[in-house]
Amino acid sequence: MKLLIHGRNLDVTPAIREYTEAKLTRAINHFEGMVKEADVHLSVARNPRVPQQTAEVTMYANGTVIRAQERSENLYASIDLVASKLSRQLHRFMDRQHDHHHSSGHRASTTPGTEEIVGELSVDHSLTEGREPELPAPAVRRKYFAMPPMKLDDALHQLELIDHDFYVFRDADDGQIQVVYRRNHGGFGVIQPRDA
Template sequence: MKLLIHGRNLDVTPALREYTETKLERAIHHFDDLVKEADVHLSVARNPRVPQQTAEVTVFANGTVIRAQERSENLYASIDLVASKLARQLRRFKERHSDHGHRTTPTAANDVLLTERPTEDSLLEGKEAQLPSPGIRRKYFAMPAMSLEEARHQLEMIDHDFYLFRDKESGELQVIYHRNHGGFGVIQARN
């Protein structure tokens, strides 16, 4: 497994790097066949009055992004918490995608979509490279069509408040989000 460790507002010491590697390898060792790469961001709050130290892990498992983030007053405690959270998410992911003979894996569905509809136009043609305005970060990612239930599972895996997806039936972009009082909501464009 490829493991990248980055530090924000702190130096990643050899001891911290070794501790992080050990904890994540223990959390992921049952899922070596799924996980090929993990990206770890360790950060310390700049404000000394706010003793907040964060460990954030993004794992790429068979084409799916699984993300976990934990904060505490101690960076080592944050690493422990995020490792156990990641292990739970990977266990849930593996249970959901275990082959029962009646489901296809998402990667197989993605391969079919890619072979059926190749991109003919260049995404960069006629565009000029420019820096985004300050404070705006752009992300680009593949967006295969999926059902609402699949989008809900993805939302649980990435540990965000919302998830943007392309609906399998209509082909339109929709947003699924966690509601404040429990449950989920979906935002759709009105025709």
């Protein structure tokens, strides 16, 4: 497994690196063939009066993004908590994969590899010729990602795996972009577009 460890407001010492590697390796040892890459961000709050140390991990397992984040007063405790959370999420992911593969009439779709996608998107010309460098508008961060059509229950499953409050997806039935989110008092909600 390829493991990238980054630190924000802290130096990633060899001890922290070894501890993180050991905890994550132990958390995914049953799933190691499935997890190809993990991106770890360790951070310490800038304000010394706020003892908050965060461990955030994003894993790529068979084309699925699994993300977890934990905060505590101790970086090692945050790493322990995030490793446990990832292990639970991977178990849920495997159980769901197992259930889907054994249900009648269902065939899993294959996720194309990076080589296939990059091959389809080859560029013949210069992307920078005739252009001036410019900075994006302040406080705007853009993210781009593929949105294969999926059913609502698949979107809910993805919401659990990425550990966010919402998940944007393209509905398999009508092709519309929708947002599924966690409600404050429990349960989920869906935001759907409507013609004006």
